[in-house]
Amino acid sequence: MGLPKILVVEDEALMLKALEFRLKKDGYDVYTAKDGLEGMEQINSQRFDLIITDIMMPYIGGLELLSNVRNNRETRDTPVIILSVMGIEQIVLQGFELGADDFVTKPFNLSELSIRVRKYLKQVV
């Protein structure tokens, strides 16, 4: 079995790069998508062990992506971590209702994120 596969969906290029570098360094196989639609395409074409997604993205937002992931028999159990901006309680509530596993609000600690990622991947493996 190869490295655990992680999909990062984020529309801010700078942020995406940082996350990609960090997770690669932690020893995962990292795939990136610049928006929700690209993310959906990747999710449909292969299986991921973890999905990290932003909320606010053009065309398909994080919540819809999450809802799609949960409604698909194959990906139903994939853990999803949501990145969001601080202060939007309503979205956090909606996200949990839709079955998000975790929320990380900006600004966040990268080490903390990688610990969370490790936790979820341990569950999967």
Place this chain on the structure above:
Amino acid sequence: MKDFILHIWDYLREIFVVRLPSFPIAIRCALFLIVFFTTAIAELYIFIAVQRRFLYYRLQRDTIWKNKFSNILGNMIVYGENETNEAIVQHFLPRFERMSIHRSSVRRILVQQLLEYRESFSGNTSQVLRDIYLGLNLDQYPKKKLRSRLAKDKAAAIRELSLMQVPGLVDLISAYADKSVDVANVDAYSALLRLDKVNPLGVLNTIQQPLSDWGQLMLFDAIIKTPGINIPAFSTWLASANDSIVLLCLKLIAHFQQHEAIPMLLNLLAHQNVEVRVWAVRVLGKLEDPLCEGELVTIYPNESLIVKSEILGALGKIASGEQIDFLRSCTTAPEFEIRNKARELLKAQEKSGTMLSNNTVDSNGVLHHALNGF
């Protein structure tokens, strides 16, 4: 062809030179405008073309630098878990120094990326970003900008410095802060408030002009997002003559759940400004203290529609179950908003079990019935 051009040339020369003095003033004016517009067209065309070249070149160059910096920063962020910050900075500082950051265009890109990361990450990463910033002496440029005449530049400089938590800034800013700065430009104030840890909200005392909603939002944002600020009791400002400050403090009281402010809030229910009354009621609702329900019901009959509906909202939030009869009486109120809201609240309370009786107003399917037969 050549003859034709020569002919036209002669014609123009005749009009513009030979016969010009004999024309009436209006025609002369028109002739002048013709020349003016022709040159304007040529100039605009050249201007746009040159501007484009320049922008195009700049965009290309910026993309290259952006890539370079984001790669280094990305590497820096993931560099050595166990290294100390000093070691990381030691390792990366020379790389940045090699870039031509003395050029303002390049520097701007780097600073922008540093700020963006600094806003997104906390903890160690953020510390390293700050060390790099200070190590490269990037703080000297915004410090110079503090002397700028433009409030906008000043605000941007203060924002940058405060985000990077440059030491000794309070004195610097108070030396250069413009006392007459427009309050609409609240950026500067919010940054000031980010810095002064001893009396962070002193600024609220000094604001005289009414703050716009936007200004309130910026200040609110700054206050709740600044880590390590010591939060005072906002009820101190509820007696302020500046209604916008009162509003801001009401929002803050709700956010920090300052229950000790309730007596002051009850006083505000008699405020002459409707907006303040609305917010006072809303905040009372958010504090969810059952004791103020009675007060709200007492003032209800004499209030305007908008406050009435807010009172209902607050009662719904508090939901002690004491006011069911009152809510039920509201379902027959003449105003649609009140009826609707009261019904919704009754329904919600019914669901959550606080409601005892069974004969609530049936609001189900009103639209449905109304359209039967279509």
Place this chain on the structure above:
Amino acid sequence: MSGMFHTIGQILSSVALYYALCLIAVYAVLAFFSGLEMKRYILRNKGVKHRDILSSPHAPSVSILVPFNNQAAIVLEKVRLLLSLHYNDFELIIINDGSTDNSLKKLINSFNLQRADVLLNERVATAAVKGIYRSSDPAFSRLTVVDKLNGGRCDALNAGVNVSGNELLLCLNINCMLEPDALLRMVKPFMESRIQVIAAGAVVRSINASDIVRGQAVAFSTPRGLQAKFQVLRHLRSSLLRHMALSRFNSLLHVSRAVAMFHKPTLISCGGFMPECVENNAELVIRMKRYMIDNLLPHRIILIPDKICWLIPPGNPAAAAVQYQNSIRGTADGLRSHARALFNPTYKWLALSSASMFFSKLIAPVIEFTLCVSLLGLAAFGYIGWQPVLIVASMVYLFCVSMSLLAIAYEELTFRYTLNFSLSKLFAASILEPLFYYPVSLMWFFGSRKGNVAQPAATSLHVSMVTAEPQVPIAVAPVKNLNADKFANCEIRNLTIRNRQVLDE
């Protein structure tokens, strides 16, 4: 006899000259102030992090109203795009204005919509609402779909007003493509101003269909086709060189139909959208302004020059003609129903601005046409020399071209999306535009006068129907062209209102 023609020729040519000089002076002043206003906007928004509003719980909530009729092909994609706008608190209300295709079914299936029982607050009268749908999937919790009988675009918007629960309404044309942070930019002026903003329009930009991928602008290429280029130039000139200045002096009467934000309480208290509103909302804006002035309320109407909304310009002349004629007709109707405001000095600025709108849209083409034709005729028969005619014509022509270039320059200096447009093609278009587009638009102008037939019988019925609902103030403007279909709807509507009242009691 010929002496008389000579005198007339002399007089006409000097009239034409002075007329042209005056217009040029006015336009130059407007262009100057527009530039100042654009600069002010840019400075004010430089370095503002629009995402700050996004994360704040105190940013105002917005309802987006999108009416549509038989647009099954695009409606799903549009809803998706609008749902993914960057904003904290908004609701999206899609109004199916009696579509006969399967668009509603498509919506229901793809968003898991279910019929919701909602108490409707009929603040403004509309054709009967058949049902309100909400999604059972929390990911689409912002979406509400209103299904109603056909009543026209304004009627559909009114139904949306009744359903909406927020103070700010964004009325959107379904063909528009919004920038992801459009809402933030639209809301900011409402929050910034200490005077109540009652309406805000945005400068609508043109884009090629091929540059849109997944509902987002990926590139900006030169508008294809001469007609589209003319349209772009004309639009940039009017909004960037004129409307911005009017917005600065708070005398803007032109709020684009494609994208406009309204303050709901004001909108309701002056009676909502009128069933015959067309292209530029002129009637509504004048009505709102009159209401505010009558009640001595300070107010502002603004134009946001930012990149907010994209629209594919009509490529063929027929579509452009319809658009132009609608705009003229909208202005004419709006001004006609407020004729008293137009000549009432108590309205000061409003009177002045509506008078100038009246002049520039409805009178100026007639004057210009008459002057052109008569001068050309007189010159052809030799009563006046060609020289003064040529001088005036070339002055006006050069002025038009330089204004087009100035508008492009403004755009390049500020929002920069025209960067990849071919400059030479734009230049060629601006050289050709006064020669071709102008005469054609004159033709359209005279064409548009035919479609204007008032029907007083329908008017009285409508007014009495509106007054039947006690909360709605009496309509200010008479309504035209109510056809038989709408008569039927009115009766249905009356019935439902009555039914609803019975149920309420």
